[in-house]
Amino acid sequence: MSEMRQLVGLLKQIDDQLVACMRCGMCQAVCPIYAETGLEGHVARGKIALLECLADEVIKDPAGVKERLDACLLCGSCQANCPSGVKALDIFFKARAFLTGYYGLPPVKRAIFRGLLQNPKLFDTVLGVASKFQGLFTKPVNDMLGSSCARVFSDLIGGRHFAPLADKPLHDVATQRDTPRGHSGLKIAFFYGCVVDKMFPRIGEAVLKVCDHHGVGVFMPHAQACCGIPALSSGDRETFEKLVALNMKVFAESDFDVLVTPCATCTSTIKKIWPLMAEDLPATTRYQVKELSAKVKDVSAFLIQDVGVTPADVAVSGEPVTVTYHDPCHLKKSLGISAEPRALIGCNPRYKLQEMEGADSCCGSGGSFTLQHYDLSKRIGKRKRDNIVATGAAVAATSCPACMLQIGDMLSQAGDTLAIRHPVEIYAETLAGR
Amino acid sequence: MSNHLSQKFEEIVGTGNVLASEVDRHNYAYDAAVLPPQLPALAVRPETPEALGRVVKTCNELGLPLTVRGSGTNLSGGTIPSEGGVVVLTGALNKIIEINEADMYAVVQTGVVTAKFAAEVAKRGLFYPPDPGSQAVSTMGGNVAENAGGLRGLKYGVTKDYVMGMSFYDVDGELVKTGSRTVKCVTGMNLHGLMVGSEGTLGVFNEIILKLVPPPKASKAMMAIFDDLGKASETVAAIIAAKIVPATLEYMDDFTIKTVEDFAHAGLPTDAKALLLIEVDGHPAQVEDEAAEVEAICKRVGATRIQVAKDAVERNKVWEARRAALSALARVRPTTVLEDATVPRSKIPAMVGALEKIAEKYKLTIGTFGHAGDGNLHPTILTDKRDHAEFTRVEAAIDEIFDVALSLGGTLSGEHGIGMAKSKYMVKEVGQGSIMYAKRLKAALDPKNILNPGKITGA
Numbered sequence: 079m080s081e082m083r084q085l086v087g088l089l090k091q092i093d094d095q096l097v098a099c100m101r102c103g104m105c106q107a108v109c110p111i112y113a114e115t116g117l118e119g120h121v122a123r124g125k126i127a128l129l130e131c132l133a134d135e136v137i138k139d140p141a142g143v144k145e146r147l148d149a150c151l152l153c154g155s156c157q158a159n160c161p162s163g164v165k166a167l168d169i170f171f172k173a174r175a176f177l178t179g180y181y182g183l184p185p186v187k188r189a190i191f192r193g194l195l196q197n198p199k200l201f202d203t204v205l206g207v208a209s210k211f212q213g214l215f216t217k218p219v220n221d222m223l224g225s226s227c228a229r230v231f232s233d234l235i236g237g238r239h240f241a242p243l244a245d246k247p248l249h250d251v252a253t254q255r256d257t258p259r260g261h262s263g264l265k266i267a268f269f270y271g272c273v274v275d276k277m278f279p280r281i282g283e284a285v286l287k288v289c290d291h292h293g294v295g296v297f298m299p300h301a302q303a304c305c306g307i308p309a310l311s312s313g314d315r316e317t318f319e320k321l322v323a324l325n326m327k328v329f330a331e332s333d334f335d336v337l338v339t340p341c342a343t344c345t346s347t348i349k350k351i352w353p354l355m356a357e358d359l360p361a362t363t364r365y366q367v368k369e370l371s372a373k374v375k376d377v378s379a380f381l382i383q384d385v386g387v388t389p390a391d392v393a394v395s396g397e398p399v400t401v402t403y404h405d406p407c408h409l410k411k412s413l414g415i416s417a418e419p420r421a422l423i424g425c426n427p428r429y430k431l432q433e434m435e436g437a438d439s440c441c442g443s444g445g446s447f448t449l450q451h452y453d454l455s456k457r458i459g460k461r462k463r464d465n466i467v468a469t470g471a472a473v474a475a476t477s478c479p480a481c482m483l484q485i486g487d488m489l490s491q492a493g494d495t496l497a498i499r500h501p502v503e504i505y506a507e508t509l510a511g512r
Numbered sequence: 513m514s515n516h517l518s519q520k521f522e523e524i525v526g527t528g529n530v531l532a533s534e535v536d537r538h539n540y541a542y543d544a545a546v547l548p549p550q551l552p553a554l555a556v557r558p559e560t561p562e563a564l565g566r567v568v569k570t571c572n573e574l575g576l577p578l579t580v581r582g583s584g585t586n587l588s589g590g591t592i593p594s595e596g597g598v599v600v601l602t603g604a605l606n607k608i609i610e611i612n613e614a615d616m617y618a619v620v621q622t623g624v625v626t627a628k629f630a631a632e633v634a635k636r637g638l639f640y641p642p643d644p645g646s647q648a649v650s651t652m653g654g655n656v657a658e659n660a661g662g663l664r665g666l667k668y669g670v671t672k673d674y675v676m677g678m679s680f681y682d683v684d685g686e687l688v689k690t691g692s693r694t695v696k697c698v699t700g701m702n703l704h705g706l707m708v709g710s711e712g713t714l715g716v717f718n719e720i721i722l723k724l725v726p727p728p729k730a731s732k733a734m735m736a737i738f739d740d741l742g743k744a745s746e747t748v749a750a751i752i753a754a755k756i757v758p759a760t761l762e763y764m765d766d767f768t769i770k771t772v773e774d775f776a777h778a779g780l781p782t783d784a785k786a787l788l789l790i791e792v793d794g795h796p797a798q799v800e801d802e803a804a805e806v807e808a809i810c811k812r813v814g815a816t817r818i819q820v821a822k823d824a825v826e827r828n829k830v831w832e833a834r835r836a837a838l839s840a841l842a843r844v845r846p847t848t849v850l851e852d853a854t855v856p857r858s859k860i861p862a863m864v865g866a867l868e869k870i871a872e873k874y875k876l877t878i879g880t881f882g883h884a885g886d887g888n889l890h891p892t893i894l895t896d897k898r899d900h901a902e903f904t905r906v907e908a909a910i911d912e913i914f915d916v917a918l919s920l921g922g923t924l925s926g927e928h929g930i931g932m933a934k935s936k937y938m939v940k941e942v943g944q945g946s947i948m949y950a951k952r953l954k955a956a957l958d959p960k961n962i963l964n965p966g967k968i969t970g971a
Contacts, residue, residue, distance in 0.1 A: 094846065097846040097847070097896070097897070097898065098843075098846050100544070100546075100842055100847065100848045101542055101543065101544045101584075102544050102585065102646070103543075103544055103583055103584055103585045103646065103649050104646070104648060104649060106583055106649040107625075107627075107648035107649045116557075116601070116603035116604070117531070117536075117539075118536075118539040118540060118584065119535055119536060119539045124539045127538065127539060127542060128535055128538060128539065131538050136538070137534055137535065137538055138534070139533075139534045139535060142533055142534055142535035143535055145535075146535055146539075161838055161839035161842050162839070162842040162843055162848065163839070163842070163843045
């Protein structure tokens with residue numbers, strides 16, 4: 079009971095944010111989960127109402143509230159569409175942390191977050207070993223997409239068609255580097271992110287190739303840690319704070335102009351969530367976090383805005399390849415970046431961009447949401463798949479490796495033979511040394 | 513008891529469609545009105561018209577209060593259920609059954625979202641004009657039950673002007689059909705007329721037949737800026753007097769202008785005392801003529817500046833500023849009380865003046881914007897419902913706002929409905945005889961008083 083009091087006390091801390099919701103219901107128009115279920119508890123207004131009830135001790139069932147709260151992609155569509163400016167994501171992240179504090183972290187998550195994520199070296203080793211043996215448990219299903227599925231039933235994998243772990247992660251194929259500014263006069267710190275490192279090293283390689291070509295210096299340390307979003311989404315603030323601190327150690331003192339990531343989720347987490355959730359960290363760390371988060375940029379935005387890349391002068395023969403672009407929520411809704419990835423794709427004259435219906439509607443991944451609510455995630459993903467296929471494109475491009483996994487799963491399960499690419503890969507194809 | 517009740521409804525709508533957990537009950541206890549929530553016993557979601565009819569019949573048999581809920585955007589508490597009652601969700605009844613281009617009508621189920629419907633209609637080259645501010649989420653059933661209005665009310669009318677007929681369930685679950693797909697129809701009593709604006713107190717809608725019109729071929733928008741409130745309202749009167757009916761004629765006061773500008777940086781003149789946003793539409797030649805004449809009237813009556821939108825981009829800018837009004841105001845304080853007192857157009861200066869005095873008297877912040885062309889103003893009180901002393905003043909101010917509106921020959925609600933929020937004022941507007949008549953009507957049609965009790969005429 080005293081723990082309940084504590085939970086109520088914590089929720090009271092965000093009372094000002096909760097009360098800003100005027101219950102107009104406009105969030106219903108844009109919520110991907112609500113579009114599927116139509117349940118008030120699945121839309122921001124409903125979740126906020128429940129949190130208010132919990133804070134006012136009208137509801138005695140925190141488990142029920144947590145269940146509703148967890149049914150959220152954290153895509154930020156509601157926040158972007160809110161007339162009253164309710165900071166729904168702030169509310170949900172904080173409330174998840176409070177409720178996880180109340181219930182404790184489930185053992186599997188505890189093992190992954192605290193055992194693996196907090197120890198990047200061990201994380202690398204474990205997944206390195208796993209990549210060697212994955213063939214025993216999985217089989218390739220779609221050559222074009224490079225997807226696999228489980229050979230034998232597995233709880234975690236279920237019926238998914240997933241991108242396998244790369245034979246060699248990025249940190250094996252590309253050595254640590256700290257190259258000086260070249261003719262661009264710019265230097266980046268390269269935050270590649272877990273999924274690019276372990277599943278899509280080809281994206282990381284494309285980033286490095288583009289930087290080399292444009293004379294951009296690169297600081298790429300291997301000791302970098304996860305951005306922390308999987309832990310924070312599950313309410314594990316402790317792991318999140320440790321990961322932020324680990325990354326601070328690696329990046330805070332180094333000399334570079336822009337912290338570049340090829341992952342929409344990492345970009346938005348570092349830009350928005352790090353400073354938001356850093357309030358309990360020591361003052362100096364808080365200051366460093368603020369400095370670093372001001373420097374982070376999506377790779378397409380960096381290349382278009384700072385490097386000023388222009389359409390490449392390459393030979394075009396035959397019909398251009400049709401490509402359609404999916405806006406990751408974390409890039410468009412959180413950071414307002416949608417033109418730059420398209421511009422970067424446009425820099426490769428061998429491709430032709432064909433817009434899909436609802437390019438900026440969520441693909442249903444939501445990071446660990448897809449693990450916990452696969453059925454819902456699939457229903458949302460199916461719409462995305464249909465919209466992609468309707469364009470007739472041969473390539474689906476997006477700026478978030480998590481979206482790539484989800485879209486890959488959806489396309490693969492439908493037997494489609496589209497390739498999935500990051501805009502930076504498409505641009506990199508135009509550069510010499512292909 | 514509640515388990516037994518769930519079972520009863522599960523037999524009708526299926527297990528997944530009965531929502532009875534503590535969180536679900538709290539999730540259907542409120543709507544968009546600033547009123548205390550009331551906890552229902554459960555919510556049910558019928559997926560077929562037959563199931564809907566059986567749900568109504570069962571509620572009546574058990575004497576359970578029933579409140580129909582679409583998207584819950586109601587601003588007068590019309591979708592706040594009765595304590596221990598049943599909330600009937602229309603979310604699964606969301607089919608557009610027919611859009612008839614030759615005869616220009618459509619048939620929809622009640623749970624169809626307004627903006628989606630309007631977009632489908634537009635795809636076929638037709639036009640459904642009612643455009644309530646909540647149209648992106650509000651449902652057609654809710655629009656009809658509340659007789660919702662919108663920005664285009666002045667020229668195109670409100671929801672009631674588009675309802676040609678419907679079918680609805682009475683309390684015994686019998687399907688009642690009224691109106692028709694024909695432009696003319698005088699068969700039987702005008703029951704659909706009775707249903708529009710009845711706020712779910714007389715029957716439960718099933719299908720609605722809606723009139724469609726040809727879309728205007730051209731339109732032109734402009735913004736007129738005034739340094740004097742009187743001149744702005746005189747301009748409204750002068751435009752109408754010149755026999756021009758703009759599609760929209762919107763008003764924004766100085767507080768709203770400043771707040772919108774702070775928030776949206778739309779390039780609004782922050783030193784202005786009032787703004788009019790005007791759009792004329794119709795045949796291209798007529799639009800040119802009328803736009804020129806409106807511009808001349810604005811100048812003559814005393815606008816300090818007029819910006820005419822040259823193209824679609826500029827036109828959009830004009831409307832973006834208007835659309836941002838509520839958003840901008842809503843961010844100033846935690847609680848936003850959006851009222852819709854409405855007066856005859858000629859009384860707008862008096863109403864606006866009275867609102868200024870009320871704000872001063874009760875020490876409240878009130879931003880006013882709204883549909884000047886049809887007299888429908890939205891005084892928006894910015895407050896914090898947690899501050900009890902202030903909220904008591906808010907309630908007193910609302911009382912006075914309605915007193916003034918009525919004394920000017922106006923009405924309690926232009927487009928939001930009466931619901932629970934304004935039922936206590938009803939007698940002041942329509943008198944005891946009308947209340948009694950409505951109550952007798954309701955008693956005859958709904959003897960157990962299960963249909964959205966407490967709304968419109970009170971308990």
